[in-house]
Amino acid sequence: MRLAHYLGLLHRAEQELGSALREVGEAHRDEPDVNAICLKLAEDCDAHAAGLEPFARRYGEEADDEPERLHSELFRGTRSGGLGLLRDLHDLYLMACECDIAWTLVGQAARGARDRELVELVEGCEDETALALKWLATRMKVAAPQALVVSP
Amino acid sequence: MPNRIADPWGVRTPFGRGEGWPQRVDSLLADGVAEPDVDRWARSASLLHSNGDAMDIAVKDGRIVGVRGRAQDRVNHGRLDPKDLYGWQANNSPDRLTRPLVRDGDELVETDWETAMGRVVTRSRELLERPGGWGHFGFYTSGQLFLEDYYTLAVIGKAGIGTPHMDGNTRLCTATAASALKASFGTDGQPASYTDVDHCDALALFGHNVAATQTVLWMRMLDRRAGADPPRLLAVDPRATPVAREADIHLAPRSGTNQALLNGLIRELIERDWIDRGYVDQHTLGFEELAATVAPYTPERVAEVCDVPAARVSAAAELVGTCERLLSTVLQGFYQSNQATAAACQVNNLHLLRGMLGHPGAGVLQMNGQPTAQNTRETGANGDLSGMRNWANPRHVRELAELWNVDVDTIPHWAPPTHAMQIWRYAEQGSIKLLWISATNPAVSLPELERVRAILAREDLTVVVQDLFLTETARLADVVLPAATWGEKTGTFTNADRTVHLSEQAVEPPGEARPDLDIFLDYARRMDFRDRDGEPLIKWSDPESAFEAWKACSRGRPCDYGVLTYERLRGGSGLQWGPERLYADGVFNTPTDYTEGYGNDLRTGAESSEQEHRAKAPEGRAFLHAAAYEPPPEAPDEDYPLLLTTGRSVYHFHTRTKTGRAPELDAAAPEVWIELSARDAGAAGVSEGDRVTVRSRRGAVEAPVRVGDIREGVVFVPFHYGYWDRAPGAAHVRAANELTLTSWDPVSKQPIFKVAAVRLER
Numbered sequence: 001m002r003l004a005h006y007l008g009l010l011h012r013a014e015q016e017l018g019s020a021l022r023e024v025g026e027a028h029r030d031e032p033d034v035n036a037i038c039l040k041l042a043e044d045c046d047a048h049a050a051g052l053e054p055f056a057r058r059y060g061e062e063a064d065d066e067p068e069r070l071h072s073e074l075f076r077g078t079r080s081g082g083l084g085l086l087r088d089l090h091d092l093y094l095m096a097c098e099c100d101i102a103w104t105l106v107g108q109a110a111r112g113a114r115d116r117e118l119v120e121l122v123e124g125c126e127d128e129t130a131l132a133l134k135w136l137a138t139r140m141k142v143a144a145p146q147a148l149v150v151s152p
Numbered sequence: 153m154p155n156r157i158a159d160p161w162g163v164r165t166p167f168g169r170g171e172g173w174p175q176r177v178d179s180l181l182a183d184g185v186a187e188p189d190v191d192r193w194a195r196s197a198s199l200l201h202s203n204g205d206a207m208d209i210a211v212k213d214g215r216i217v218g219v220r221g222r223a224q225d226r227v228n229h230g231r232l233d234p235k236d237l238y239g240w241q242a243n244n245s246p247d248r249l250t251r252p253l254v255r256d257g258d259e260l261v262e263t264d265w266e267t268a269m270g271r272v273v274t275r276s277r278e279l280l281e282r283p284g285g286w287g288h289f290g291f292y293t294s295g296q297l298f299l300e301d302y303y304t305l306a307v308i309g310k311a312g313i314g315t316p317h318m319d320g321n322t323r324l325c326t327a328t329a330a331s332a333l334k335a336s337f338g339t340d341g342q343p344a345s346y347t348d349v350d351h352c353d354a355l356a357l358f359g360h361n362v363a364a365t366q367t368v369l370w371m372r373m374l375d376r377r378a379g380a381d382p383p384r385l386l387a388v389d390p391r392a393t394p395v396a397r398e399a400d401i402h403l404a405p406r407s408g409t410n411q412a413l414l415n416g417l418i419r420e421l422i423e424r425d426w427i428d429r430g431y432v433d434q435h436t437l438g439f440e441e442l443a444a445t446v447a448p449y450t451p452e453r454v455a456e457v458c459d460v461p462a463a464r465v466s467a468a469a470e471l472v473g474t475c476e477r478l479l480s481t482v483l484q485g486f487y488q489s490n491q492a493t494a495a496a497c498q499v500n501n502l503h504l505l506r507g508m509l510g511h512p513g514a515g516v517l518q519m520n521g522q523p524t525a526q527n528t529r530e531t532g533a534n535g536d537l538s539g540m541r542n543w544a545n546p547r548h549v550r551e552l553a554e555l556w557n558v559d560v561d562t563i564p565h566w567a568p569p570t571h572a573m574q575i576w577r578y579a580e581q582g583s584i585k586l587l588w589i590s591a592t593n594p595a596v597s598l599p600e601l602e603r604v605r606a607i608l609a610r611e612d613l614t615v616v617v618q619d620l621f622l623t624e625t626a627r628l629a630d631v632v633l634p635a636a637t638w639g640e641k642t643g644t645f646t647n648a649d650r651t652v653h654l655s656e657q658a659v660e661p662p663g664e665a666r667p668d669l670d671i672f673l674d675y676a677r678r679m680d681f682r683d684r685d686g687e688p689l690i691k692w693s694d695p696e697s698a699f700e701a702w703k704a705c706s707r708g709r710p711c712d713y714g715v716l717t718y719e720r721l722r723g724g725s726g727l728q729w730g731p732e733r734l735y736a737d738g739v740f741n742t743p744t745d746y747t748e749g750y751g752n753d754l755r756t757g758a759e760s761s762e763q764e765h766r767a768k769a770p771e772g773r774a775f776l777h778a779a780a781y782e783p784p785p786e787a788p789d790e791d792y793p794l795l796l797t798t799g800r801s802v803y804h805f806h807t808r809t810k811t812g813r814a815p816e817l818d819a820a821a822p823e824v825w826i827e828l829s830a831r832d833a834g835a836a837g838v839s840e841g842d843r844v845t846v847r848s849r850r851g852a853v854e855a856p857v858r859v860g861d862i863r864e865g866v867v868f869v870p871f872h873y874g875y876w877d878r879a880p881g882a883a884h885v886r887a888a889n890e891l892t893l894t895s896w897d898p899v900s901k902q903p904i905f906k907v908a909a910v911r912l913e914r
């Protein structure tokens with residue numbers, strides 16, 4: 001069974017999203033909503049990753065069989081200013097998309113494996129990830145016209 | 153009449169349940185003036201709080217000489233708040249602005265209207281020529297203008313300049329009321345009526361110090377409490393306010409934990425089956441999720457999070473759970489605190505679960521803080537789409553485009569309107585370059601004042617201030633426009649139970665001061681805003697024609713003013729829009745094509761789409777929203793071990809611009825104070841009257857101590873006090889908002905004034 005591979009991938013994706021959310025939140029302290037909500041969402045990522053751990057053990061994730069890094073290309077640190085905020089949120093959005101689709105696929109596999117517990121974990125985490133995406137989209141949609149159209 | 157400074161609520165006129173509230177006419181005339189001396193009376197209502205108390209203004213020799221409550225009015229039955237009895241004197245203040253001012257280096261110098269408006273218009277045109285010119289404008293208005301002023305401003309902003317950057321002080325006072333009403337019931341609009349006080353058998357006041365904020369409403373409650381068959385009273389407030397002392401049950405939760413408390417109350421209702429299953433099934437959506445969310449909030453858990461006795465939580469639940477006619481009110485203790493919208497929605501939930509909406513005595517009032525806040529929301533001067541329309545609904549936007557005869561793309565509707573705190577942020581970052589502030593004083597009322605002053609002082613920001621006095625904000629302006637106020641201009645406004653009053657011009661404004669409507673109309677004319685046919689965009693020219701234009705905009709929407717006219721408002725007294733109570737039939741404004749918004753996630757504010765809303769098929773059912781408790785953004789720590797909460801004095805309104813200029817009100821509460829519990833005072837080694845400093849990470853306030861009945865660990869500082877009556881250059885250690893933090897509710901975007909970590913210094 002190769003489910004372990006995807007569980008590992010997702011685990012890492014959640015951890016990376018969590019740490020990117022923290023970085024972006026800290027870098028944009030002057031945008032209190034971005035700061036507060038990024039930190040909140042980062043806690044969700046921690047919980048998602050923690051939730052995956054027993055399943056990773058169950059399906060035999062092994063340290064020496066580490067999956068390739070998905071996200072190294074997506075996030076290379078924060079930027080500043082209105083456009084910088086937009087770019088940072090955009091990065092987070094793409095990283096959250098990775099998590100989102102990985103949850104979908106893990107959910108499919110969990111159903112195939114008749115693993116009710118994993119299905120339940122997926123259902124909760126999927127909803128929270130969808131919400132994170134929705135918030136990121138909402139916030140970017142608000143920020144984009146001012147950042148992209150209005151001259152500084 | 154008794155001394156209403158010593159006794160703000162006056163003598164009791166008890167009445168029993170369902171009996172009419174007796175009249176009691178309060179009036180005050182200047183020394184040496186008796187009623188027969190008065191030349192004429194001009195009808196009006198209060199502009200110094202949100203209750204909408206009707207009054208007549210006494211005029212003698214062209215000057216305001218007093219006020220008298222209107223006995224026949226549905227709101228106050230003749231009574232007046234002490235702020236109204238004395239506050240009119242501010243109109244006659246010698247330091248009123250009488251000429252426009254423009255900045256000349258470090259100084260503001262007097263000029264004429266031509267020069268002042270010329271500067272505003274030249275700068276506006278210059279900015280509009282740049283790419284994304286609309287994005288350089290920010291309009292920050294008030295809760296004290298009139299409906300006609302707001303509607304005109306809204307059309308100028310949305311259809312003239314085409315900017316989404318319109319908001320105002322109402323964001324600080326009433327945004328959560330609007331958000332919670334939209335979230336639960338589909339659109340804004342208060343479900344209840346003040347007459348519900350007359351019929352209820354239980355009153356629940358959530359973070360609402362009504363004794364200070366709406367004294368006449370409190371008189372009505374006290375009169376019921378003094379009569380036969382009085383209603384029981386629940387108060388939720390960290391301080392032992394007069395409301396809390398009168399209450400049968402007082403809950404003083406730890407600051408920032410309202411959501412946990414309310415989840416606990418709702419859990420009790422469900423557990424003990426104090427809910428109307430039939431109503432819930434037929435008229436609501438979301439019960440299962442709500443029940444699951446509140447399930448962990450046992451009285452014991454609530455006791456732990458909120459630091460209130462578990463038994464008292466159960467007793468409070470019993471009070472609201474077993475009464476037959478419950479009236480709840482909500483205000484700043486919820487709106488300006490952590491998880492504002494979520495907690496305010498839980499109060500709506502109490503009523504939905506119990507089926508207690510829309511019939512006499514059963515209702516919820518998501519109160520307003522400012523007298524005309526309701527009108528900013530209705531007209532869209534706060535950024536909402538005019539007429540309680542939905543910015544995300546293309547059909548709603550098209551209706552406005554047709555009404556205003558402009559291209560649909562002129563009206564900004566690509567995202568939610570820019571909320572106040574974001575407008576200030578854009579100004580701080582330099583992309584907003586012209587900030588027009590009307591009738592409010594952000595240099596005292598916004599959080600984190602050091603930052604606000606720095607923004608106002610920016611070289612690249614043109615600040616236009618339209619006001620009565622040289623406020624703390626006006627001092628930092630580039631152009632100051634002297635405005636006429638209450639009693640000097642005509643217009644309408646609407647209170648927290650949807651009662652509309654006409655306020656007539658009684659006297660001429662001082663010097664060259666002009667009505668706000670005239671200022672906006674003048675700007676529109678000079679900017680030459682045009683519609684699609686090349687006709688002037690603004691087609692009205694005076695208050696009554698503006699009101700009629702607004703009526704056309706409100707047509708078919710919940711706030712339809714269609715049946716109201718100036719003539720009808722002159723004929724009687726205050727009239728409500730809509731029926732006396734909304735939602736009597738349990739049918740809410742939630743159909744997807746009608747709703748004012750498609751909904752937000754309470755935790756993050758993430759916007760739902762039309763498709764998501766449609767998929768829920770609400771079809772007139774109300775939403776039961778659920779949210780787990782989350783801790784506030786700033787908690788006490790070793791360095792800052794106490795929690796600050798800000799609030800109000802019964803003698804002052806907002807930043808004392810008017811009430812500080814009424815001698816009796818000023819004398820009643822001339823100075824800021826710092827209120828502490830006896831234990832915290834003892835621990836700090838300070839006693840009553842000692843001068844201490846409260847410091848947060850953002851600033852400090854120095855003031856004498858009052859040892860009061862307040863939660864241990866909590867420091868209270870009233871927010872009214874600023875610097876206009878201090879020597880120029882005085883240190884910035886008087887305004888409570890030196891201490892507060894820049895943070896806001898994710899849904900309503902209302903800043904958090906009720907939770908900030910502070911410490912005491914001797």
